[in-house]
Amino acid sequence: MRIIINSILFLVILFCAGCLRLDDNLYNPDNSIDAYLFDDYAGETNFKTGSAYDIPQGLTHLITLDSKGPQDAEPHRIYAVYIGDISKIGTDTVIMYCHGNSGHMDAYWERAKLLAHTGGKNRFGVMMVDYRGYGLSEGKSTEKGLYADVDAALQWLKEQGLSGDRLVMYGFSMGTAPATEITANPKDFSLTPSWLILEAPFASAAVMIQDGSRLALPAEYLVDLKIDNAEEIKKVQQPFLWIHGIDDNFLSIRTHGEVVYRNYGGSRREAVRVPGAGHADVPEIMGYNEYMGAIEVFIRR
Amino acid sequence: MVTLYFFLMKNLFFLLLISVLFSCTPARFVKPLEKGQLAIGADLGGPLIGFADVTIPVPLTNLNAGYGISEKTTGFAGIHTTALAFATLQLDAGAVHAFALPEGFRPGISASAAANVMVGLRGGGARLFPQLDINAFWEYGQGKRLVYLGLANWFEPAQSRAHGEDQPAHWLPCLQLGHVFTGRNWDFTIEFKQLAFNQDKRDIVVDYKGFGNKGAGGLYFGVRRKF
Numbered sequence: 001m002r003i004i005i006n007s008i009l010f011l012v013i014l015f016c017a018g019c020l021r022l023d024d025n026l027y028n029p030d031n032s033i034d035a036y037l038f039d040d041y042a043g044e045t046n047f048k049t050g051s052a053y054d055i056p057q058g059l060t061h062l063i064t065l066d067s068k069g070p071q072d073a074e075p076h077r078i079y080a081v082y083i084g085d086i087s088k089i090g091t092d093t094v095i096m097y098c099h100g101n102s103g104h105m106d107a108y109w110e111r112a113k114l115l116a117h118t119g120g121k122n123r124f125g126v127m128m129v130d131y132r133g134y135g136l137s138e139g140k141s142t143e144k145g146l147y148a149d150v151d152a153a154l155q156w157l158k159e160q161g162l163s164g165d166r167l168v169m170y171g172f173s174m175g176t177a178p179a180t181e182i183t184a185n186p187k188d189f190s191l192t193p194s195w196l197i198l199e200a201p202f203a204s205a206a207v208m209i210q211d212g213s214r215l216a217l218p219a220e221y222l223v224d225l226k227i228d229n230a231e232e233i234k235k236v237q238q239p240f241l242w243i244h245g246i247d248d249n250f251l252s253i254r255t256h257g258e259v260v261y262r263n264y265g266g267s268r269r270e271a272v273r274v275p276g277a278g279h280a281d282v283p284e285i286m287g288y289n290e291y292m293g294a295i296e297v298f299i300r301r
Numbered sequence: 302m303v304t305l306y307f308f309l310m311k312n313l314f315f316l317l318l319i320s321v322l323f324s325c326t327p328a329r330f331v332k333p334l335e336k337g338q339l340a341i342g343a344d345l346g347g348p349l350i351g352f353a354d355v356t357i358p359v360p361l362t363n364l365n366a367g368y369g370i371s372e373k374t375t376g377f378a379g380i381h382t383t384a385l386a387f388a389t390l391q392l393d394a395g396a397v398h399a400f401a402l403p404e405g406f407r408p409g410i411s412a413s414a415a416a417n418v419m420v421g422l423r424g425g426g427a428r429l430f431p432q433l434d435i436n437a438f439w440e441y442g443q444g445k446r447l448v449y450l451g452l453a454n455w456f457e458p459a460q461s462r463a464h465g466e467d468q469p470a471h472w473l474p475c476l477q478l479g480h481v482f483t484g485r486n487w488d489f490t491i492e493f494k495q496l497a498f499n500q501d502k503r504d505i506v507v508d509y510k511g512f513g514n515k516g517a518g519g520l521y522f523g524v525r526r527k528f
Contacts, residue, residue: 022387206463214470214500216459218425221389230464249503259464 022222026174027141029134030103036062036081036135041106047284053113055083059122065156067132069148076145078137080153081105083116084125090161093299094125095168096193098150098175100280104135108172114283115170119296124168129153143177143225147189150178154190164192168299173251173279176201176260177227184235195299196236199243200279203230203256211255234265241270241298245277245285270298325475326363327492327521329377330397331411331436331449332481334369334527341366342488342525344379348496348517349510356510358520365393373399377415388422395432408437417455431456436477447481453494473497475519490523 039054061082068075084092095115099108105128116126131149132139139145157167164186171179176198186192202208205227206219219225233240242264244257251257253273261271272294277285286294326344334340347359365379374396381391395415403409417430436451455473462468479492497516502509509517 204463210462214473214497215428215430215455215457216462216468217419217428218421219463220421220423220425221384221419222387224423255466259466263464 023143023225026101026223026225027131027133028102029131029141030107031133031135031137033104033106033135036079036104037106038081038109041109043106044103045107045110046280047110049110049113049288053110053117053288055113055116056122059084059116061086063156065129065149065152067145067149067152069144069151071142071144072148076132076137076139076149078130078132078139078149078152079105079135080127080129080156081112082125082127083112084122086160089125089157091166092125092162093166093168094127094157094162095170095197096150096153096157096179097126097128098146098169098171098177098179099128099130100173100175105130106135111172111283114288114292115295118292119300123296124299127153127157143227146174146178147181150182151189154182158190162191165194167191167193168195168197169193170197170199171201172199173202176229180229180232180236180260181227183238184232193238195239195241197241197243197295197298198229198260199282200245200248200251201229201242201257201260202227202251203259204228207255207259208251211252230259230263233260233263236264237266239268239270239298239301240264240266241272241295243272243274243282243291243294245274245279245282247276248279250279325453325455325494325496325519326361326365326379326381326393327479327490327494327523328434328436328449328451328453328477329365329379329393329395329413329415330367330375331438331451331479332402332409332440332447333371333373333375333397333399333411334367336369336372338369339366339528340368340488340525341528342523344490344521344523346492346519346521348519350517351508351510370396377413384419389425390420390422391417393417393432397434403438403440406439408439411436411438429458431458444483446483447479449477449479449481451477453477470497470500472499474499475516479521486527488523488525488527490521490525492521492523494519494521 063080065078066075067078097112112126112128129149130137132145133141169179169183182189183193183196205223205225242261244253274282274286283291342365344363347361349356361383363379363381367375367377369375376396378394384391393415397411397413399411401410412435415432420427432455434453436449438449453475457471459468476495482489496519503514511518
């Protein structure tokens with residue numbers, strides 16, 4: 001009898017095998033807000049730039065988009081913000097900013113503002129989107145959803161007159177996944193970016209797992225995520241700027257950033273390794289002016 | 302603010318991420334079973350990590366069994382149930398042999414060799430990690446309770462890892478100190494490990510807790526029914 005019970009228990013365990021995967025744990029959204037506050041946001045951010053970097057009234061545009069990827073039966077209503085003069089998108093250079101995995105757009109507002117002021121006050125247009133499940137955006141975060149949501153923003157920019165030759169893709173942390181994917185595979189998306197900037201990129205889920213375990217374990221043991229910046233970057237031919245804090249204790253510059261940089265497949269790459277900076281404070285440690293200057297020089301060169 | 306912001310990401314993602322990745326268990330059988338004796342047990346515990354301002358062991362679980370092949374040698378095998386829940390079949394099997402039994406203050410000495418096999422049920426193929434342990438153990442009291450101190454060693458035979466990079470670690474040693482409360486039919490084990498004490502933990506995703514900048518502490522509990 002006992003053997004039978006044990007056998008049943010074992011079969012139940014086997015039957016349940018694979019019920020759990022870690023993919024969803026990549027996303028750490030905050031969808032508890034009722035409204036975006038932008039310059040008035042007083043919650044957690046990685047750094048505060050101060051009022052000198054505030055965006056003038058009339059240049060912050062909250063936008064809703066319908067995001068529908070190939071895997072979606074129905075579109076998701078998501079939120080985005082455009083910083084700049086919408087009527088000038090047809091002539092301006094625009095930075096598509098793909099934020100990281102935590103919170104919502106307010107938490108990345110300070111970063112977006114720095115990009116907007118790069119090269120002069122509101123010199124560049126900046127587009128930022130809250131992926132599905134983040135902030136006020138509907139739905140549940142998924143890997144393909146990230147790509148679809150950023151593409152929905154690109155589609156909107158395209159409708160406003162943006163062309164790929166004036167599009168800069170910028171990804172931070174988790175946002176380096178859609179930024180790299182779209183730049184590497186532009187035919188699958190609405191616009192072909194002309195520059196790629198990655199701040200604190202991760203190489204792949206496999207590297208995360210292997211760093212944590214110290215064993216050369218395959219990512220498939222735990223996740224179904226296909227995100228693989230270290231491989232996708234090989235397809236990128238556009239100019240590439242990589243920025244990484246040398247003291248990043250979350251996504252190691254050595255095991256993540258350097259691998260992505262080394263694997264870049266194009267002919268023009270630049271690296272900014274920031275002494276003393278960790279994962280989330282590169283602009284602050286580097287100095288806002290120096291940070292913005294590096295980006296401006298990269299885009300203008 | 303920076304700390305809190307990414308603290309959340311680190312722990313929510315990697316609390317479980319690491320759960321099958323350093324699946325050391327407490328020492329299976331420090332003192333061999335009697336010849337012909339069968340034991341079935343379960344273990345709970347893992348590396349210590351920071352979670353919500355407290356330090357906790359990752360709740361790894363496994364079921365295991367052992368059989369006394371001779372008076373000095375016990376064969377054992379286990380299935381790692383937490384890993385299985387994440388679609389990774391992890392099995393270990395091996396044998397422990399006592400080279401000396403304890404006598405007074407002189408410790409008994411045992412060593413075990415085991416193979417840890419992992420198979421990704423959703424892809425990723427199979428991996429094998431050899432393991433060699435050596436323990437010194439002392440018995441005390443009428444119930445012959447056991448205290449042991451030893452070194453467990455995991456070996457990573459792969460020469461390269463993701464994206465063709467060199468695999469940096471091939472030897473993952475763990476110091477272990479444990480105590481077995483021995484009953485007539487039941488044994489209860491508590492064990493502390495210092496995992497991978499030769500590995501720098503500062504620039505990785507997991508917020509391991511332990512002594513200094515190397516490795517992680519680990520806390521394990523085990524229960525075993527003897528037949």
